[in-house]
Amino acid sequence: MNKLASRRAFLKGKVSRNDQTSIRPPGADADEFLDLCTRCDECREACPEDIIKFDSQGWPVVQLDAGPCTFCGDCASACPTGALNPEQVEAWPWRAKVAASCLSMNGVSCRICQDNCEHGAIRFRLQTGGRAEPVLDADTCTGCGACASACPAGSVSFERHTPPTNEVTL
The missing domain is CATH 3.30.70.20 (Alpha-Beta Plaits)
Incomplete structure (x- = not known):
């Protein structure tokens, strides 16, 4: 504007x-x-x-x-x-997002966010060098914040999520 x-x-x-x-x-x-x-x-x-x-x-x-x-x-x-x-209340638009300061992404073994996610929205993909990258499933994530409150590095934040529409384009 x-x-x-x-x-x-x-x-x-x-x-x-x-x-x-x-x-x-x-x-x-x-x-x-x-x-x-x-x-x-x-x-x-x-x-x-x-x-x-x-x-x-x-x-x-x-x-x-x-x-x-x-x-x-x-x-x-x-x-x-x-x-x-x-x-x-159930139409909560927020979903978790993990920053590069995540301990696991920096070679420190940590899975606290995954352990605290009741919905299984966070998984880790192994990388080279002993690192693991968190992978978030936005469709499974409820945005409840259990991962953020448990993260020792404060690496979890939240962003607005808009689900994809089911419109068919011709």
């Missing part, structure tokens, strides 16, 4: 706060969450895993390195404004 367009949007009160990199609580609609959320703290209070924190601007975010999400839906059920939709 050019500077003129962003200034025009600002003056019209249409400032884009849609941050696609912040992990919002389960049930958050990326387009409507910031408009509906009042930062009331109900979602954080309701979270039994204590993984909902607040970012520097006071918006709720999920910190998966603090522990895994069980997708229980308590945060969405507690939301009084509809910013978190209990029916959308």
Whole structure:
């Protein structure tokens, strides 16, 4: 977006706060969450895993390195404004991603992420030189964060995943 367009949007009160990199609580609609959320703290209070924190601007975010999400839906059920939709909890768009700082990729024997993944979404492919490369199955990964909270190197992050469409092109 050019500077003129962003200034025009600002003056019209249409400032884009849609941050696609912040992990919002389960049930958050990326387009409507910031408009509906009042930062009331109900979602954080309701979270039994204590993984909902607040970012520097006071918006709720999920910190998966603090522990895994069980997708229980308590945060969405507690939301009084509809910013978190209990029916959308299972539509979690985040999937794990492993950085080059992974111990196994650097020759240190480590499989903690694989051991903590209940869904079997992480496997290791042996490489030369005693290294092993983690292979993530995005279709199997739920984005729960069990791998991230267990990783001793902090090498697991999360990125938005959009499943492929089943459209047939002619």
